[in-house]
Amino acid sequence: MIAVIDYGMGNLRSVEKALATLGAEVVVSGDPELVKRAAGVVLPGVGAFGDAMDHLQQLGLDAAIRDVAAAGTPLLGICLGMQLLFSSSEEHGLHQGLNLIPGQVKQFQGDFKIPHIGWNDLTLHRESLLLQGVENGDYVYWVHSLFVEPADRSVVLATTGYYGEVPGIVGRGNVWGIQFHPEKSSRVGLQLLSNFVKLVREGATA
Incomplete structure (x- = not known):
């Protein structure tokens, strides 16, 4: 069973349906x-x-997610969910994240269109x-400002x-974004x- 975490912020039904x-x-x-099981x-x-971290903490889901990662359970963060896997974010001040992947979430800076919306290609690195x-x-579809x-x-x-260069997919052990x-x-x-579903079934890592 795959648990899609409901903390009041996210496009849950489209992910569930897919x-x-x-x-x-x-x-x-x-x-x-249930998430931990x-x-x-x-x-x-x-x-x-x-706001997302506040919601996770209020529901006790931040600890559950860390337990899931420590237990070796395959964990996938999508969009903001990927950013939450990191140590901190500078969005509207400094906020601490789940710190499952060391690093920061930063805002785009420059004289170009923000947010980044549309289809862009991927370059694979490993x-x-x-x-x-x-x-x-x-090509995949992007909507993000950080x-x-x-x-x-x-x-x-x-x-x-x-x-x-903008990271689009990350992986560390059993944690992906x-x-x-x-x-x-x-x-x-x-x-x-589909690959993530297969990883869940096989218990594989990055």
Whole structure:
């Protein structure tokens, strides 16, 4: 069973539907105990980093997510959910994250369109089971105003170019993050989610 975490911020139903279409047993829940019992966990998210962390803490889900990661359970963060995996964010002040992947979340700075919205291609940087069936140059759909800057660049699995190199997929042990929206990214997005479902079934790591 894959638990999609419900903490009041996120496009839960589209993620749930995409996973169910791929044959996964999916439960949307904000119950920390159910989350800890799941075979795989997805942390979605849309909105502000600080608000999201407040909601997770109020529900006891921050501790549950850390327990899931420590137990070796496959964990996937999507969009804001990926950013929450990192140590901190500078969005509207400094906020502490889950610190499962060391690094910071930073705001785009420059005279260009923010947020970054639309289809951009991926550049793959290293092999991962999460990337099976995904190729260099594949296009995916992005909507974000911030980007992650990992302390260790080896966690970056794929990037895109948007006035600089932007991490799009990260992986560290049993924890992965996807900055773009796989549920809106057609074949490539479904391939990534299908790979995660397979990782859950096999208990594999990055």
